[in-house]
Amino acid sequence: MLERQRLYAQIQTALKRSRVVALLGPRQSGKTTMARQFVSSESANYFDLEDPVSLQRLDEPMTALRGLRGLVVIDEIQQRPDLFPILRVLVDRRPLPARFLILGSAAPTFMRQPSESLAGRLETILCNGFGLDEVGADAQARLWLRGGFPLSYLAESEADSAAWRQSFVQTFLERDLPQMGLGASTQVLRRFWTMLAHYHGQVWNAAEPARALGVNESTTRRYVDLLEGVFMVRQLAPGHSNLTKRQVKAPKIYFRDTGLLHTLLGVRTEKELLEHPKSGASWEGFVVEQVLQTLKPDEAYFWATHNGAELDLLMFKDGQRIGVECKRVDAPRITHSMHIALQDLALERLLIIYPGAQRYALNEQIEAMPLAELARDDAAQRFGFE
Numbered sequence: 001m002l003e004r005q006r007l008y009a010q011i012q013t014a015l016k017r018s019r020v021v022a023l024l025g026p027r028q029s030g031k032t033t034m035a036r037q038f039v040s041s042e043s044a045n046y047f048d049l050e051d052p053v054s055l056q057r058l059d060e061p062m063t064a065l066r067g068l069r070g071l072v073v074i075d076e077i078q079q080r081p082d083l084f085p086i087l088r089v090l091v092d093r094r095p096l097p098a099r100f101l102i103l104g105s106a107a108p109t110f111m112r113q114p115s116e117s118l119a120g121r122l123e124t125i126l127c128n129g130f131g132l133d134e135v136g137a138d139a140q141a142r143l144w145l146r147g148g149f150p151l152s153y154l155a156e157s158e159a160d161s162a163a164w165r166q167s168f169v170q171t172f173l174e175r176d177l178p179q180m181g182l183g184a185s186t187q188v189l190r191r192f193w194t195m196l197a198h199y200h201g202q203v204w205n206a207a208e209p210a211r212a213l214g215v216n217e218s219t220t221r222r223y224v225d226l227l228e229g230v231f232m233v234r235q236l237a238p239g240h241s242n243l244t245k246r247q248v249k250a251p252k253i254y255f256r257d258t259g260l261l262h263t264l265l266g267v268r269t270e271k272e273l274l275e276h277p278k279s280g281a282s283w284e285g286f287v288v289e290q291v292l293q294t295l296k297p298d299e300a301y302f303w304a305t306h307n308g309a310e311l312d313l314l315m316f317k318d319g320q321r322i323g324v325e326c327k328r329v330d331a332p333r334i335t336h337s338m339h340i341a342l343q344d345l346a347l348e349r350l351l352i353i354y355p356g357a358q359r360y361a362l363n364e365q366i367e368a369m370p371l372a373e374l375a376r377d378d379a380a381q382r383f384g385f386e
């Protein structure tokens with residue numbers, strides 16, 4: 001297993017200053033493995049809400065939790081939203097006998113209502129799959145193909161990795177989505193998810209999948225919102241600048257894990273990936289996700305006009321505006337669209353992320369940057385954010 005030292009240090013720091021720390025991310029992304037580095041699963045302070053024994057122990061939650069000392073871990077917290085008010089009472093005690101590390105497979109927006117009782121007491125950390133900063137620059141091709149889920153990335157062979165991802169997709173469709181209240185059949189959900197894979201890197205149009213599935217547009221939008229809420233897809237919102245131009249107002253769709261994207265596209269090997277018509281879009285989404293995970297901007301958008309000008313990523317951090325273009329080419333060049341983006345968006349700089357090895361300037365504001373630089377400890381500084 002890879003040691004996730006940065007994530008461990010981030011959790012450790014958060015636990016020192018916050019009474020409750022929420023570690024959120026998709027299933028199988030390594031949350032439980034990380035939590036067990038803080039509290040053993042055999043400890044009385046560890047609760048797994050998918051374990052019948054833990055559920056039985058929490059039949060009377062106040063009684064079960066009130067006497068515990070030190071750090072308490074509660075895994076799959078979204079299964080018991082009724083615990084949030086109880087946690088508020090427990091963490092308001094003085095002196096404070098226990099802090100809580102809660103793990104969840106739903107995004108903060110999905111748990112907003114139950115977690116509101118912990119306002120001012122809760123710090124959230126995202127646990128995605130492995131990132132380029134964790135696996136290293138030399139492993140970027142493997143990470144792109146297999147995705148960042150630990151059991152997929154670390155599998156002994158491409159066949160084993162593909163088999164794990166296929167099983168994950170099946171379990172997700174048959175168990176996880178129905179638990180969220182989706183009444184559609186497994187076959188319909190697979191068709192929808194596969195359709196969505198072909199929208200990867202494109203502006204989302206709910207009408208076309210709705211017609212294909214025989215449902216209304218609000219239903220397909222709800223499906224996408226649910227998939228975003230469990231960290232499967234990202235809806236990258238459009239940014240707006242010059243109001244005199246007609247700008248795209250619908251979000252772009254990206255699969256957050258390219259390994260799952262490739263499974264739904266039927267891609268199993270690096271050769272198949274490089275020859276696939278969605279190869280460029282897949283690489284774009286891979287870069288976008290790595291940039292967002294590594295740099296953690298305050299805000300992030302894409303930008304496009306109906307006249308054809310576009311920018312893959314518009315990031316705001318510490319008052320700065322930085323643009324990113326993802327180009328899977330040997331030697332990136334400045335395009336007319338980049339000039340328009342620089343002017344209309346008032347960018348400080350525009351970086352073209354490409355798979356090469358050399359960083360070089362194209363003009364005073366535009367640089368070509370190797371994707372490998374995201375694996376460096378000073379990646380944020382090299383982007384100009386620190």
